[in-house]
Amino acid sequence: MPRPMLEANAVYTCCRCRETLELAKNFYRTTSELYSDTGYMPVCKNCFTKIVDIYSMKYGSQREAMKRACMAFDIYYSDEIFDAVEDDEAFIGKYLKRMNMTQYRKKTFDNSLDEGINIAGVMYDKKARNLRDKILAAEKEDQKREAELDPADIKKWGAGFAKEDYAEMNRHYTMLKSANPRADGNQENYIMDCCRIKMHQLKASREGRLDDFQKMTDLYTKTYKAGNLKSVGDGAVAEDFTYGVTAETIEKYTPAEYYKNRELYRDFDDIGKYAERHIFRPLKNIIFGTRDKDPDYHVIEEEPVGGDEDE
Numbered sequence: 001m002p003r004p005m006l007e008a009n010a011v012y013t014c015c016r017c018r019e020t021l022e023l024a025k026n027f028y029r030t031t032s033e034l035y036s037d038t039g040y041m042p043v044c045k046n047c048f049t050k051i052v053d054i055y056s057m058k059y060g061s062q063r064e065a066m067k068r069a070c071m072a073f074d075i076y077y078s079d080e081i082f083d084a085v086e087d088d089e090a091f092i093g094k095y096l097k098r099m100n101m102t103q104y105r106k107k108t109f110d111n112s113l114d115e116g117i118n119i120a121g122v123m124y125d126k127k128a129r130n131l132r133d134k135i136l137a138a139e140k141e142d143q144k145r146e147a148e149l150d151p152a153d154i155k156k157w158g159a160g161f162a163k164e165d166y167a168e169m170n171r172h173y174t175m176l177k178s179a180n181p182r183a184d185g186n187q188e189n190y191i192m193d194c195c196r197i198k199m200h201q202l203k204a205s206r207e208g209r210l211d212d213f214q215k216m217t218d219l220y221t222k223t224y225k226a227g228n229l230k231s232v233g234d235g236a237v238a239e240d241f242t243y244g245v246t247a248e249t250i251e252k253y254t255p256a257e258y259y260k261n262r263e264l265y266r267d268f269d270d271i272g273k274y275a276e277r278h279i280f281r282p283l284k285n286i287i288f289g290t291r292d293k294d295p296d297y298h299v300i301e302e303e304p305v306g307g308d309e310d311e
């Protein structure tokens, strides 16, 4: 990553002591990718010294302390440099000054790992580097994915979802809002919750997690009822939509086989009842000579009263 152009007197806030100090004077330079925003370490020189002191006490050795601090801040550690400065009281500053020499400038702790480094008896080598590279690559991938997201979606639904999750929630939101155009603030919260649950429900369905799917389905029903929400086709807004639209909406958002009240949507356009009444019944009468009447619409014939025949 190219080093940004910083003004000569740029200031920076140390991430350890929170003091805002002149960058060039109070922070050590670094070529580590981790700090490429400024090209300087995130802790001030004073704090870095304090950190090395803390490690010195822990490990009982300035050399091990320096190794560990280099590890923490992605600085190249080399015995060669340390041997040259260790007798100096200001060995930390001297060490990092040497790091600016051409042969070391581009090196980071990755190079120490490539060479293999033993810190207080623990060996760190390429294996650790591979793991670190994997973590860094995953972080970069996350950043890339985040960059593709619409900031408005993050503001509305919160961070941490994938692009398709936001799309799912937005779709469901549009549906619920059109069914509840006069939702108050309280209902709005329930609508938002329903959208989140719906997204998780669809995800569970896609991934074949049936238990989670059932849980989400129940939770959805509860939330939906608690919010006193209407789906397209219910109640006051029903006039704006035909029953077919409702069935279509349900197919789209809660496929009919998962819909709670299956019976309601089984024959949503009444084609079944129509066939029963006007096709199957007359056909049966013609073929079998029966006299089945339409169950609702028929003339009630008076039954002959019993005993008449005897008289």
Ligand SMILES: [Zn+2]
Residues within 6 Å of the ligand: 014, 015, 016, 017, 018, 019, 043, 044, 045, 046, 047, 048
């Ligand atoms: Zn500091």
